[in-house]
Amino acid sequence: xxxxxxxxxxxxxxxxxxxxxxENALREVGAKVVVTHDPAEVRSADRVVVPGQGSMPxxxxxxxxxxxxxxxxxxxxxxxxxxxICVGLQILFERGEEAGGARGLGVxxxxxxxxxxxxxxxxxxxxxxxxxxxxxxxxxxxxxQYVYFAHSYAAPADAPGAALLTTHGRDxxxxxxxxxxxxxxxxxxKSQKVGLALLERFVSx
Amino acid sequence: MPAKRIIPCLDVKNxxxxxxxxxxxxxxxxxxxxxxxxxxxxxxDEVTYLDIAATQENRGTLVDLVTRTAARxxxxxxxxxxxxxxxxxxxLLHAGADKVSVNSSAVKDPSLVDRxxxxxxxxxxxxxxxxxxxxxxSGPQEWEVHVAGGSKPTGVEGLAWVRExxxxxxxxxxLTSMDRDGTQAGYDLELLEKVCASVTIPVIASGGxxxxxxxxxxxxxxDAALAASIFxxxxxxxxxxxxxxxxxxxxxRP
Numbered sequence: 001x002x003x004x005x006x007x008x009x010x011x012x013x014x015x016x017x018x019x020x021x022x023e024n025a026l027r028e029v030g031a032k033v034v035v036t037h038d039p040a041e042v043r044s045a046d047r048v049v050v051p052g053q054g055s056m057p058x059x060x061x062x063x064x065x066x067x068x069x070x071x072x073x074x075x076x077x078x079x080x081x082x083x084x085i086c087v088g089l090q091i092l093f094e095r096g097e098e099a100g101g102a103r104g105l106g107v108x109x110x111x112x113x114x115x116x117x118x119x120x121x122x123x124x125x126x127x128x129x130x131x132x133x134x135x136x137x138x139x140x141x142x143x144x145q146y147v148y149f150a151h152s153y154a155a156p157a158d159a160p161g162a163a164l165l166t167t168h169g170r171d172x173x174x175x176x177x178x179x180x181x182x183x184x185x186x187x188x189x190k191s192q193k194v195g196l197a198l199l200e201r202f203v204s205x
Numbered sequence: 206m207p208a209k210r211i212i213p214c215l216d217v218k219n220x221x222x223x224x225x226x227x228x229x230x231x232x233x234x235x236x237x238x239x240x241x242x243x244x245x246x247x248x249x250d251e252v253t254y255l256d257i258a259a260t261q262e263n264r265g266t267l268v269d270l271v272t273r274t275a276a277r278x279x280x281x282x283x284x285x286x287x288x289x290x291x292x293x294x295x296x297l298l299h300a301g302a303d304k305v306s307v308n309s310s311a312v313k314d315p316s317l318v319d320r321x322x323x324x325x326x327x328x329x330x331x332x333x334x335x336x337x338x339x340x341x342x343s344g345p346q347e348w349e350v351h352v353a354g355g356s357k358p359t360g361v362e363g364l365a366w367v368r369e370x371x372x373x374x375x376x377x378x379x380l381t382s383m384d385r386d387g388t389q390a391g392y393d394l395e396l397l398e399k400v401c402a403s404v405t406i407p408v409i410a411s412g413g414x415x416x417x418x419x420x421x422x423x424x425x426x427x428d429a430a431l432a433a434s435i436f437x438x439x440x441x442x443x444x445x446x447x448x449x450x451x452x453x454x455x456x457x458r459p
Contacts, residue, residue, distance in 0.1 A: 021303070146459070190303060
């Protein structure tokens with residue numbers, strides 16, 4: 001496919017349940033993975049992946065406690081390619097509605113809000129995504145493809161860098177690309193070939 | 206709206222696939238990892254393992270199986286059977302399960318549902334409910350919850366239990382009709398309709414699929430269809446099932 005992945009990927013370990021699956025998927029596409037909660041390793045990595053499962057408040061808090069939040073912010077600032085997955089997308093925003101309200105890392109403006117009543121929640125299953133940002137090379141090949149979601153909260157459709165949208169009760173941001181910062185609400189590690197191809201593109205940037 | 210899901214289910218015992226007819230008459234049917242990889246390649250939307258003989262002694266076998274599966278199968282994996290505690294739940298998630306299902310232990314201590322739901326979010330917790338029709342008197346049809354692989358009646362009324370686990374934080378319900386399980390006579394549609402109307406979380410239909418038409422009937426109500434023998438016997442592939450459902454106008458993933 002694309003160029004051979006080079007350098008290390010720091011997979012941030014702050015207790016998220018799906019860490020192992022993300023690690024498996026990154027290795028499957030040839031990445032050299034370092035699973036770490038050491039801020040120094042996050043700072044020095046060539047790429048950073050932030051997995052996530054559970055509630056945004058708890059994840060954001062766990063990252064702050066371990067000091068890994070600051071290291072992540074520094075990596076983003078200095079241009080390291082970063083990929084947030086699921087709650088790893090949500091914590092990038094300023095606020096979350098979950099569990100009575102929580103402060104995110106504030107890299108991006110806006111609020112992570114619960115999907116509307118009237119649809120099945122959690123949203124669990126495969127939905128097609130549509131491309132709204134033509135120049136987002138990482139996500140452009142995914143236009144119209146199905147990927148696997150498992151969540152109840154989501155970023156707004158007009159989030160900064162929104163590249164892929166999907167719909168469940170309302171339109172929301174399924175993926176965003178802003179300079180070196182990438183994030184997806186779905187689970188590429190569980191989206192079969194489509195998801196693995198995305199991870200392969202990310203580790204080959 | 207997500208597509209309706211097709212979920213091949215593998216009953217496992219001591220790390221091997223077994224098949225049950227009404228939860229009995231088991232026979233060996235191979236390596237679960239191979240079977241899961243085959244279904245993944247066919248485009249299954251998820252794979253489910255139910256450990257039907259789960260005991261604390263062979264827990265390590267199940268964890269090892271999940272670990273090996275997650276290294277090869279990049280599709281969602283649900284694992285259940287004998288999950289009794291936060292430790293059991295977290296161990297399976299960390300091994301690579303995306304969702305863990307609980308059954309008997311939740312009936313015994315309903316607060317377990319609240320506690321597990323908080324650990325990794327509702328979307329990681331499936332509550333499996335096995336029900337059997339009660340003899341119908343003059344009142345409405347009722348279903349009784351059974352535990353321990355369907356062997357023990359509990360006196361708990363099925364629809365009330367469905368609502369309770371949804372309120373307590375279950376992310377999905379895996380609903381099995383024991384009257385239909387293993388019969389290949391089709392889902393209990395009356396049960397399915399009532400359960401789907403009672404909750405706003407996704408419902409996975411299980412028990413009784415013998416034909417592709419049965420899948421279509423179940424997915425009129427349920428969000429996902431769990432099936433075993435029609436896939437295990439090689440009667441149909443997942444692709445054939447999806448092509449059939451698509452032709453019936455049901456939204457499935459290509």
